Amino acid sequence: MVVGSKINSVMVLAGGVGAARFLRGLALVHDQRATTALVNTGDDTVLHGLNISPDIDTVIYTLSEAIDPQRGWGLSNETWRAMESLKRYVDVRPTGSIAAPEWFNLGDQDLATHFYRTARKSEGADASQITSEIARAWKVAQRIVPMTNNVVATFVELAQDCQAGKAGEQISFQEYFVKYQHSVAVRAIYFQGAETAKPNCIDELSRAEVIVIAPSNPIVSIGPIRALTGIDEVLVANRERVVAISPIIGGHALKGPADRMLTELGHESSALGIARLYKSIASTLIIDSVDADLKDAIEREGLRCIVTNTVMSDLKVAGQLAQTTLDSVVR
Ligand code: GDP
Ligand code: CA
Numbered sequence: 001m002v003v004g005s006k007i008n009s010v011m012v013l014a015g016g017v018g019a020a021r022f023l024r025g026l027a028l029v030h031d032q033r034a035t036t037a038l039v040n041t042g043d044d045t046v047l048h049g050l051n052i053s054p055d056i057d058t059v060i061y062t063l064s065e066a067i068d069p070q071r072g073w074g075l076s077n078e079t080w081r082a083m084e085s086l087k088r089y090v091d092v093r094p095t096g097s098i099a100a101p102e103w104f105n106l107g108d109q110d111l112a113t114h115f116y117r118t119a120r121k122s123e124g125a126d127a128s129q130i131t132s133e134i135a136r137a138w139k140v141a142q143r144i145v146p147m148t149n150n151v152v153a154t155f156v157e158l159a160q161d162c163q164a165g166k167a168g169e170q171i172s173f174q175e176y177f178v179k180y181q182h183s184v185a186v187r188a189i190y191f192q193g194a195e196t197a198k199p200n201c202i203d204e205l206s207r208a209e210v211i212v213i214a215p216s217n218p219i220v221s222i223g224p225i226r227a228l229t230g231i232d233e234v235l236v237a238n239r240e241r242v243v244a245i246s247p248i249i250g251g252h253a254l255k256g257p258a259d260r261m262l263t264e265l266g267h268e269s270s271a272l273g274i275a276r277l278y279k280s281i282a283s284t285l286i287i288d289s290v291d292a293d294l295k296d297a298i299e300r301e302g303l304r305c306i307v308t309n310t311v312m313s314d315l316k317v318a319g320q321l322a323q324t325t326l327d328s329v330v331r
Helices: 017-029 054-063 081-090 108-122 127-137 173-179 202-207 222-227 231-237 258-264 271-278 289-300 315-329
Strands: 010-014 035-039 045-047 050-052 143-146 153-158 170-172 186-192 210-213 242-245 284-288 304-308
Touching: 010 017, 017 035, 017 054, 017 315, 035 054, 050 108, 054 127, 054 143, 081 108, 108 127, 127 143, 153 173, 170 173, 186 222, 186 258, 202 231, 210 315, 222 231, 242 315, 271 284, 271 289, 284 289, 284 315, 289 304, 304 315
Parallel strands: 010 035, 010 210, 035 143, 210 242, 242 284, 284 304
Antiparallel strands: 045 050, 153 170, 153 186
């Protein structure tokens, strides 16, 4: 345990990049073995017959400093020979076949992770076990846990006729995010399988001394976790110990579709919009300094509001943000 820190267990509800950066900062100021990240798996997909868990891998690669910092996903010093070799098969692929998909890039080194996950799954290992093995292989000391061991799949409903399909049709999250580069308007989100899936770590969540909602996409990263039966109830019951960090800064997402998605689904794309989404489950919202003028409005929503630098462009800021987050609950 780091000197000065009085708390034991910290649970972080996590999506991909924003959460990974936060967890890296948290590792500087809190005992890593007393930290659990409960990670979104609604983005999971199967390609080439391989099980891929983008948010889990982003978290693990970031914590082991192997992530490509420019891309924000995948491994640094990556090569793409397998993807290039796939081109050979595209012309012989029968109409309707989903073999040899080229729209989702998988690096050569990264493939090893998906090979391992898929092989262990076929041996009967569950997602928690496999994730802990992968985290151990990357020497990650924080506990990384998929939100559930069951399959939950995020789908988006198209708001209008577009290249991705007709208005009202549903496409998978990865098609939306990667294939169509989140450039198509959506009007609803579905988390298939969420009602029957059993959440992981629900007891630990209710016992955690601090619960952090990481700065992740509130709709498609935190949304799937909240959709699992019992999670919101635990958060509501422990609201005093729940602190959220706004992923929206100056009205915008740093990257990705969170801002547009909020607007398309009828929310406000601002730290105040985030406050309204989280006010029933969190007692504190940490917002960026550029949004300082929203503090009063957020407090009128019934949340404590802390204003600080939340753009984790370097490790120092991430560490400071993690400390501020812990201090906001421990008093
Ligand atoms: P993904 O799963 O990798 O797409 O990403 P996330 O679930 O982490 O969500 C992306 C959101 O995280 C966007 O709204 C970003 O603005 C936010 N985000 C990413 N990095 C940071 C950061 O350093 N600080 C804050 N406050 N938000 C961030
Ligand atoms: Ca994600």
